[in-house]
Amino acid sequence: MDLTLRFRHAMLRRLMNAAGVVALAAPALHGAACGGVVVVEGDNGTGGAGGNADSTSIGTSFPVGSGTNSSGSGCTLTGSAASGGQAQATECIPPINGTCPTQYNATMYIVPSVACSYVVSVDCGPVPQGGSCCYMVTEEGGGCPGRPFIVDDTARSAEAVHAECGWSLGVLAPDTRGLDADVRRALAAAWTGDALLEHASIAAFSRFSLELMAMGAPADLVAAAHQAALDEVRHARICFALAQGYAGAPIGPAAFPFAGSIALSADLASFAAATAREGCIGETLSAIIAAEQLARATDPAVRRALSAIAEDESRHAELAWRTVAWAIERGGEPVRAAVAAVIAGAARYVPSVVVDTAIPPGILGSHGRLDAASARDAMARALDEVVRPCFASLLQVAPRAVVVASAAA
Ligand SMILES: [Fe+2]
Ligand SMILES: [Fe+2]
Structure with a gap:
């Protein structure tokens, strides 16, 4: 079986297990394991009727937008x-x-x-x-890969500076023999971009930890959030080390632009919605992208970096799904509705990947970078095969968990 397909199957199992929906999700897992199209009943209690028309879409039922112009007639392509x-x-x-x-x-x-x-x-x-x-x-x-630090709907990150700043992990040195200056510069820029996003994820998990406490979350979620922030410190150091290796010069982050205050989610529903977007979607896509990069990479240092990142991001995705499942169980229908609104627009949160054309295609993959089309395809598969089935099962199961919890109380 294709390694990345195996990784997506494993992710689906892990995330459904984390969200506590394994038993009722068995048909979805079976469909995925057989390599076929995943079929999951609709989340609106209608048994999946009324789904969209494309044959490649999963059976999850999403509302068809009203007033759409599906034929394209009268559509003028002007920006x-x-x-x-x-x-x-x-x-x-x-x-x-x-x-x-x-x-x-x-x-x-x-x-x-x-x-x-x-x-x-x-x-x-x-x-x-x-x-x-x-x-x-x-x-x-505001849609960068990984767990972004969002302020006013915009992803925020630090600037890169040409100083080591104590952020590089010196043991990771990519093999740059045979790479010309332009390619090295482009690879350094790509890994610097990743490093800054990983650096921003530290801030995102720090805020997430505070929000968990503000929502009265159990200790295991708070502990896992702090551990995840430490993972992101390591990811940032790994990526800065690779960037530095390609650049042949120190690279690190400037001070993070918090601008004096950090806003927390106001209530459980908005917290769950943000976690669904940034964690359930962002971290799941991030783990699957890292696995796709790893499948192509041949440079030993890059492979070492990506295998650590792929595993950690999978665990961060699990934490997000566990958190959302807990929030729905705790808050009931308003929280469930807020999460459902996120999944209805899940495609919005698939980030774009732009690749510097200075990097020849053969070098791109071996140094752990995806071309734009491969990244897009990987994220579309991740949404169809992992994120949407998991959300559909979670949204079906969670109200029952609330009933059980109430009856036991
Ligand atoms: Fe990360
Ligand atoms: Fe992460």
């Missing part, structure tokens, strides 16, 4: 300037199974061409163009 952090752009994708996805279903496949942005809405399309399916899309920044 608009950024406003309030959002901008309209034309995005084109290859046909899926020979046809263009509907306007609604296209959200599952479109990944913005601007780094760290995500799809807010697919405004019209498809418009066939040069063998591709094109759509007008509204996009917004």
Whole structure:
């Protein structure tokens, strides 16, 4: 079996186990293990009827957007300037199974061409163009891979500085023989970008720990959150070490821009929704992307880095699913509804990956980087095969857990 497929299957089992939905999720696991399309009943109690029309979509029932223009007629592919952090752009994708996805279903496949942005809405399309399916899309920044530190809907991270700053793990040195200066510079920039995101994840887990305490969470969740923050310190050091190895010069983070205060989630529903977005989706995609990178990497230092990161990110994803399951059990329907709203828009939170064209394709994979199309495909598979089935099972099971807990009390 393909290693990355095996990893996704293992992730699905781990996450469903973490969320406490293994028994009722058995059909979904069986479907995935047989290599077929995962079929999960709808989360609205209708038995999955009314799902979307694309044959590649899973059976989970999501609402079809009203007022959509699925034929693409009358859709003019013109962009608009950024406003309030959002901008309209034309995005084109290859046909899926020979046809263009509907306007609604296209959200599952479109990944913005601007780094760290995500799809807010697919405004019209498809418009066939040069063998591709094109759509007008509204996009917004703040969708970087991993667990972001979000402030006012925007991901925040430190700047990189050319100083070691005590953040490099000196034992990890990639083999740079045979790489020219431009390629080394591009690889250094790519790993620096990852390092800054890992560095921001430390802040995200520190805030998450405080929020868990504010919500009255049990000790095991608080302890796991602190452990995860320490994992992110190691990830940041690993990535800065690789960046430094490619650059041949020190690289580290500047002071983190907290700007004086850290806002916490106001209630359990908004906390669960943020955890679903940043942890259940962000960390699950992050683990699966790391596994995809590892499957291609040949450089020993890069492989060592990625195998540690893939395992840790899987555990962080488990923590997020456990936390959301706990929050739904604790808070009941309002929390469940807030989480359901996140999964309905899950495709929005699939980040874009932009690759420097200075890195030749053969070198890209062996040094642990994915090309944009591979990253997009990996994230689409992760959503379809892992995130959505797990959410669907969790949202079905959680209300029963509340009933059981109430009866026992
Ligand atoms: Fe990480
Ligand atoms: Fe993480």
